Amino acid sequence: MYDVLSVREDFPVLKEVIYLDNAATTQTPVQAVYAMQDYFFKYAANHGRGAHRLARETTNHYEDARESVASFFNIDAEKTIFTKNATESINIVSRGFPWKKGDHVIVTLVEHHSNLLPWMRLRDIGVEVTVVDVDVAGVVNPEEIRNAIKDNTRLIAVNHVSNVFGSVQDIETISSIARQAGVKILVDGSQSAGNMSIDMKSVDPDFFVCPGHKGLLGPQGTGVLYIKEPDEIESLFLGGGMVSSVTRESFKMEPSPAKFEAGTPNIPGVIGLGRSVEYVAELGVDSIQKHEFELAREAASRLEDIAGVEVYGPKKRAGVVPFNVTGMNAHDVAMILDQTKGICVRSGYHCAMPGVDNLGVNGTVRASFGLYNTEDELESLVKTVSDITALV
C-alpha cells in the first residue's frame, strides 16, 4: 500500500480543500503537470507532421503516451485511440457503427447521459433502443440484459461502475452473455479506469471508453477509446493527419489509430495523461481500489447511522457515496459543506437523470473518494453532514 500522506504532496490543491468530487474529475499529479510543462517549454510542435527535431520529439512523446495507456490496460496500442473525453469516444462508436434500419441496441437505466443519448438518437435512423431496468441500488442484473437480447440486437452499451450509485456491474458476465449471443459490447469505464483492476483479456470488450481526467488522473480534454476491430468502424471526423493519399477524386485513410484522430490532437494533454497513467500504475491499481472502496464503504455506513440521512447504492460499492439529508435540497447541502468546511462534493442529477429519477428523488449529494483522500477527511464529511441535519 502506498503512503497516502506522501502521495498528497503531489497534489498541492489538497492543502486548501477536502476534495470529494473525484467522480466528476480528479486532481492531476505534479509529475504529469511537469510533463506538460516540458512539452511547452522544451519541444512543442505538431504531432506526426514534419521532419524537424521538435516535431519528431513531440511525436515520440505522444506515441509513448499511447504505449503507456495501452500497456496500462493490456490492450494493443494500434487500437488505443485518443479522444477529448469519454463522450466523444462513445459518439465515435455510435456514429461510426455500420447500422442497418431495424437493428437493436441495449442500454441500461443507470447510464450517464453520455452513454445514453448517443444511442437514443439512433432511433431517428430506425434503430430500436431498449433501456433495461436496474435495481434501486443501481445494479444491473445481467439476466435483464440476456432477456432483452433479440435476433436483431447488435450492441450492448453498459457502464462498468455507475457514477450515480457507485454500483460495480458484473461486466464479465454481461460481456460473456454478449459474446454467446454474437452481440458487440461497449463498456463505459469512466468510473472504473484507474480506480479498479479491469481484466481486459477476460472482459474482452469490443469497445472500451474512459476519460483521461478521472481515475487516470490526467488533464481535462483527454479521453481513451479502444476498438477491438477498428476496420469495422467509420471515422467520425475527416481531415489532416488521418489519410495516406488524397486525389481530386478520392482519399485513402490511414489505419487505426490515425484514422480516428483527424486534426491536431490535444498533444500536451495526451502527454500529461501518459505520465499520469504511469503514476497510477506506480501506485498500483489494486492498492488504489482497496483504499477508495474502503473509504466509501466506511463513509456510507457512518452516514447511514445519522438520523435524517439517507444513503443510496449497494453495500458493495466503488468510491462513490450518494446521499440526501431529509428535508434539504442536495445543492444546499453541497453548498454548506463547501462554505463551512471546504468540502467539495457534487450535487444534482450527475448527468444521469433516468437513474436518479428511478430513486424517486430530484437529486443527490455525491461524495466520491480518490486515491489521495484520508480517514480525517472522511471524519470531517461525516461530522459536517451530521451538523447539517441539525439545521433542518
Ligand SMILES: Cc1ncc(COP(=O)(O)O)c(C=O)c1O
Ligand atoms: C459513467 C460515466 N460515463 C461517461 C461520462 C462522461 O465523461 P466525459 O465528461 O469525460 O465525457 C462520465 C462523467 O462523469 C461518467 O461518469
